[in-house]
Amino acid sequence: MSSVMVKVKQKQIAQLIAHGKRLDNREPNDYRDIQIEVGFIEKAEGSARVRLGKTEVLVGVKVDVGEPFSDTPEEGVQTVNAELVPLASPSFEPGPPDENSIELARIVDRGIRESKAIATEELCLEPGKKVIIVFIDVYVLNHDGNLIDASGLAALAALLNTKMAKYEIEGGEVKKKPGYVPLPIKNYPIPITFAKIDGKMVVDPWLEEEQVMDARLTMTFEKDGNICAIQKGGDGYFTTQQILDAAKIAQQKSVEIRKLVVKE
Amino acid sequence: MPAKAQEKEKLIDKEGKRVDGRKLDELRPIKIEVGVLSNADGSAYIEQGKCKILAGVYGPRESHPKHLALPDRALLQCRYHMAPFSVEERKSPAPSRREIELSKVIREALQPAIFLEYYPRTSIDLFIEVLQADGGTRCAALTVASLALADAGIPMKDLIVACAAGKIEGQLALDLSDAEDKQGEADVPIALMPTLDAVTLLQMDGNLTMDEFEQAVNLGLNGCKQIYKLQKEALKAKYVEVKEAMEE
Numbered sequence A: 001m002s003s004v005m006v007k008v009k010q011k012q013i014a015q016l017i018a019h020g021k022r023l024d025n026r027e028p029n030d031y032r033d034i035q036i037e038v039g040f041i042e043k044a045e046g047s048a049r050v051r052l053g054k055t056e057v058l059v060g061v062k063v064d065v066g067e068p069f070s071d072t073p074e075e076g077v078q079t080v081n082a083e084l085v086p087l088a089s090p091s092f093e094p095g096p097p098d099e100n101s102i103e104l105a106r107i108v109d110r111g112i113r114e115s116k117a118i119a120t121e122e123l124c125l126e127p128g129k130k131v132i133i134v135f136i137d138v139y140v141l142n143h144d145g146n147l148i149d150a151s152g153l154a155a156l157a158a159l160l161n162t163k164m165a166k167y168e169i170e171g172g173e174v175k176k177k178p179g180y181v182p183l184p185i186k187n188y189p190i191p192i193t194f195a196k197i198d199g200k201m202v203v204d205p206w207l208e209e210e211q212v213m214d215a216r217l218t219m220t221f222e223k224d225g226n227i228c229a230i231q232k233g234g235d236g237y238f239t240t241q242q243i244l245d246a247a248k249i250a251q252q253k254s255v256e257i258r259k260l261v262v263k264e
Numbered sequence B: 001m002p003a004k005a006q007e008k009e010k011l012i013d014k015e016g017k018r019v020d021g022r023k024l025d026e027l028r029p030i031k032i033e034v035g036v037l038s039n040a041d042g043s044a045y046i047e048q049g050k051c052k053i054l055a056g057v058y059g060p061r062e063s064h065p066k067h068l069a070l071p072d073r074a075l076l077q078c079r080y081h082m083a084p085f086s087v088e089e090r091k092s093p094a095p096s097r098r099e100i101e102l103s104k105v106i107r108e109a110l111q112p113a114i115f116l117e118y119y120p121r122t123s124i125d126l127f128i129e130v131l132q133a134d135g136g137t138r139c140a141a142l143t144v145a146s147l148a149l150a151d152a153g154i155p156m157k158d159l160i161v162a163c164a165a166g167k168i169e170g171q172l173a174l175d176l177s178d179a180e181d182k183q184g185e186a187d188v189p190i191a192l193m194p195t196l197d198a199v200t201l202l203q204m205d206g207n208l209t210m211d212e213f214e215q216a217v218n219l220g221l222n223g224c225k226q227i228y229k230l231q232k233e234a235l236k237a238k239y240v241e242v243k244e245a246m247e248e
Helices: A003-018 A099-114 A147-160 A207-212 A240-261 B002-008 B097-113 B137-151 B178-183 B210-247
Strands: A034-038 A046-052 A055-066 A077-084 A124-126 A130-142 A163-170 A173-182 A190-197 A200-203 A215-221 A227-233 B030-034 B042-048 B051-062 B075-082 B122-132 B161-168 B171-174 B186-193 B198-208
Touching: A003 A190, A003 A200, A003 A207, A034 A147, A034 A240, A046 A147, A055 A147, A055 A163, A077 A099, A077 A147, A099 A130, A099 A147, A099 A190, A099 A215, A099 A227, A099 B097, A099 B198, A124 A163, A130 A147, A130 A163, A147 A190, A147 A215, A147 A240, A190 A207, A190 A240, A200 A240, A215 A240, A227 B097, A240 B198, A240 B210, B030 B137, B030 B210, B042 B137, B051 B137, B075 B097, B075 B137, B097 B122, B097 B137, B097 B186, B097 B198, B122 B137, B137 B161, B137 B186, B137 B198, B137 B210, B161 B178, B161 B198, B161 B210, B171 B210, B186 B210, B198 B210
Parallel strands: A077 A130, B075 B122
Antiparallel strands: A034 A046, A046 A055, A055 A130, A124 A130, A163 A173, A190 A200, A190 A215, A215 A227, A227 B198, B030 B042, B042 B051, B051 B122, B161 B171, B161 B186, B186 B198
């Protein structure tokens, strides 16, 4: 969007937010409608399609056997990759991952890794030689803002949906046994993202808000209500008070949103 | 196994001292120099513990590639790069995903401080080379990068200063070393414009309660304020040298 358009829009959006309103009639701390569909891709061990308003993200989980990292010889491996697919937005271009998709993948990865969501210690087949590798591929299908929360949510839903083959070691060879077991999941990280627009904070920014925001803040909470990951983005800044206030709101929001994915 | 034995090594001793003898709220020794490269328009060098980082700024200059130029402000481009020999195991010189992410967050942390609108259609190119890494490189990189920008004479609202706080063996600690970061429970890097109370970088990984998080932020901000003094001294020292050279 041209910078003139951004400035016109910014004024309009900021004026509304100053009065506690938003262009799409939400309250500052409201999420858009969230729909989660799991098991959408039968060929993947786990999958989930999340719609956050018009933003749409599909996550597929593939499971394979490979070598562990040398510093964690008895743990399975988790990898996250994100594709900003060109059909999802006029601003996405085909080609190798750019800094935006790398950042998105790394934020999602950090939430899962730091909350120890995947019980990687249960994914070791032969210490130092063979472990289970969990590939989490984030596929953005439609970009209408807040890809981080949609992707984080879809990744968690897909992990909870994942059923993998039973692997066993027989005479140094990895064998697939009949039947499936669920991927061991210990924690449920939920990312909550804020946009700062003209000094005010709103959750779940949609595209038009993202285009005019000064800065972005994502806080990921694990199931016990502790913070496990944070990422600031965007060209602006936050005051210390804004950060601490956001943390309290994010903690509450994460409890609400977790209930949509984790049925206990 | 050696990895396991290493884990058992205590990070804090009975007297509350850390492996390198620091107290919990103590920074590593810091040495900063401004104006260390003759070709760059601005440059600076920092040693923070075993971290050794060099930053150079070129610009404002014609932007390259040209189509990236912005009509209403300068384009800030930033490359954070680690030397292959900077870490224990040789790092491939090709930019890793981590380096690409850090280049982005560092750029976004510096941007709020710079009056980019003074130099439309130009680019300001910042190059950060981590010569030796020992934990907290993104913070030290930010501290030294903002000095290089200042040394290049680029107008700024304030210097950006950064410092990490974290949690090791259940206790909050300032400015984690590599070992503390790896074995510790959490790491919270923060960047600040001290005179504006503006936090321009905030990241975290690990596990902290809300109270711990608030304390970690305050601890980190305190660290920032201490480094800010050293930053200003280093900047002034360069101009004292220039003045003395002129008088001779």
